[in-house]
Amino acid sequence: MSIIEDLKWRGAINQQTDAEGLEKLLSKKTIALYCGVDPTGDSMHIGHLIPFMVLKRFQLAGHQPIVLIGGATGSIGDPSGRTSERSLQTMEVVQKNAQKLTQQMEKLFLKGDSADNTFKIMNNYDWLSKLSLLEFLRDYGKHFNVNTMLAKDVVASRLENGISFTEFSYQILQSVDFHYLFQTQNVQLQVGGGDQWGNITAGLDFIRRMEGTEAEAYGLTIPLMLKSDGTKFGKSAGGETVWLDPEKTTPYEFYQFWLNQADDDVVKYLKYFTFLEQSEIEALEKEVAEQPHLRKGQRRLAEEITRFVHGQEALEEAEKITHALFTGNVGNLTTQQIEAGFKNMPHALANKEAMNIVIWLVETGIVQSRRQAREFVSNGAILINGTKVTDLDYEISQKDAIGDRYIIVRRGKKHYTLVTLK
Known part of the structure; x- marks a missing residue:
């Protein structure tokens, strides 16, 4: 099964600029391809992961993936999927975010498999930051028709509320990226989310204006999940x-x-x-x-x-x-494991001094009354760190704490409370 056939079976293709041409290209040679992410935050989330899973599949099939970190475009802001202007971040924040995203990408793509030596991470700040305003307008802006740019979905959807020249020019910068990677890295395919279709096609148009209509470059987007x-x-x-x-x-x-x-x-x-x-x-x-x-x-x-x-x-x-x-066998968990596992579960505070378990259960809010507490204890429905406590005279104290800090209480089969000693 070819890489494209596999992607189709997985339901991972939304649009292609030239499906027949790309399939023919892939049948003849290995290619370089890229997918970009802007460092608008200090971490990707699982929604960001989807196009990079496609990039990873190309890597495992023997192709040469490039992850493009948008150190420059991230300082501008992609209007895709937005109804209003993005708040601009300082370059210092953008650069710190770029470092963190680079580390995440290295974990995903440098796994010790045979394709590792083909993988690259690049940052568009390295070339876009070198452009002067005059170079941008003369060498690049001249090739973009405003009417065509306005017709792109990503821009057209913003016209009612307004869009700044800054965000309007984003598709030019992304087009410059595609052309730069085409020239310097022989990149022939850009992968992106469905909202990137307009930017990808703008890049392809620019490549053909600069390199000729026969230039082999393609775009592929993934469906909205x-x-x-x-x-x-x-x-x-x-x-x-x-x-x-x-x-x-x-x-x-x-x-x-x-x-x-x-x-x-x-x-x-x-x-x-x-x-x-x-x-x-x-x-x-x-x-x-x-x-x-x-x-x-x-x-x-x-x-x-x-x-x-x-x-x-x-x-x-x-x-x-x-x-x-x-x-329910929680007694052997470490404090770090407890903090991870109980992060979103009910929490309570308790003093370190010894206290009768019936009173303690009420004081921590785990049960509503002493009568109810006695019933739960007597019936074996209270577990402290995974161990049943049925003695109504049991004194609970710091000796019960895991790492001198946490006591895990289970009431019944499912109701956990993490008690932190103060």
């Missing part, structure tokens, strides 16, 4: 953005996000976000249809994407926390 219920993909159940930075979204939270995907979505995500073969995904699709309660598809999805983004060690940590919370 929606969940089966029609809502936008990329948020956790609590509405939080799922980041690639482990400081923003822990590997455990990242793993849980994928583990909790709906049956109606999991096969689509297995196709998009894993590198599993078609036969294995089809086998998992059958498992999902026939035995959905086993959630084999979700587990495999969570394993594959967590390993890809965060590595094997982080995956094992996430699985350990998940297993501990599922079984």
